[in-house]
Amino acid sequence: MFRWLRRRFLGQGHFARLDAAHFPAFEPGTVWLVGAGPGAPGLISLLGYHALGQADVIVYDALVGGGLLEMANPSAERIYAGKRGGKPSPKQADITLRLVELARGGKKVLRLKGGDPMMFGRGGEEAETLAREGIAFRIVPGITAGVGGLAYAGIPVTHRDTNQAVIFLTGHDEKGGVPQGVDWQAVATAAPVIVMYMAVKHLGSIAEKLIAAGRDPGDRVAIVSNAASPAQSVLEATLAQAGALGERQDIPTPAIVVLGPVSRYREAFDWYRDALKENTLG
Structure with a gap:
């Protein structure tokens, strides 16, 4: 197997090899709940990076740095859904319902959260609603702060x-x-x-x-x-x-x-x- 991989990637730049990698399909009408990591853009996972390049819509939190969004699909719609203490913030219920609406509209929806979506990130609440509404989703863990x-x-x-x-x-x-x-x-x-x-x-x-x-x-x-x-x-x-x-x-x-x-x-x-x-x- 290792010989096959060597032949397949021989002569390609290190990151260019990912172009031939078999990433899971990001299907229209689905939501990916992705952890962006604790701060540095380089700490996002390969699956998270793949989702950034494939998404039609990115619903992102306040803790997601601009450097990471620069890696996204240039034509993707970006929706800010940041919640910071003591400042006007969108309600969680509205954010979750928006994810459902976008998915039902046939979009590939990336819900991008700082850290890990399941560590005090309310990703569990969003996944619960998506499951109840029959929306297919994937959870991509992130490095928690x-x-x-x-x-x-x-x-x-x-x-x-x-x-x-x-x-x-x-x-x-x-x-x-x-x-x-x-x-x-x-x-x-x-x-x-x-x-x-x-x-x-x-x-x-x-x-x-x-x-x-x-x-x-x-x-x-x-x-x-x-x-x-x-x-x-x-x-x-x-x-x-x-x-x-x-x-x-x-x-x-x-x-x-x-x-x-x-x-x-x-x-x-x-x-x-x-x-x-x-x-x-x-």
Whole structure:
């Protein structure tokens, strides 16, 4: 088999070989829910890149960078469906119904989401509606910020010497408040590492709940803003200091917050800096 592949691709440029690859068909009347990755356009998957070139319509989120959209089919219609906290945003129900309408109109619909569509991206809600309405769809996972974004900050989400478990949680509920469905008593001590999405606004309240539930106030906290992009920045503190950080108005968002010992590796693992940030693909 490897000899056959070698003959087939011999003499072709590395990316040109993909022209002969047998990608799945993006059929009219279907929706692809695609994860764009945590920031850098180069972190999208091959299937995601294929979808960008095939789509008739791209419905994209606020966290999808312009550099990625430049890779899209030039004739594709682009519909912005960004949702950012504290700013006017389209309602989720309207976005989902729009996907259904476009698919029923015979379009190849690409729903492009930052990170992974199924990790606090409401991709599950959209897939649920598509399934109920009889719309064929495909889910293309993406690199989520809670893993890939931390890696770009030199923070491994797991390390054999620090943790055998990790918890992912959202920092706000559907109404924008502190999540009420979280068992903070259980979460506080269930894993050495807790990764929090969209948590900066309520970081003080979350820190208080975790400390009250038994978490060490001296535990490390790192806030990674604009992960995997040239604008990436990192703030480090302790859990006890996190409340003061949360009250600051100058912390860039989107941001991912990680609590636990893994941020100690940043000093040795901080690879994405200086000239490396000049390559906008990542």
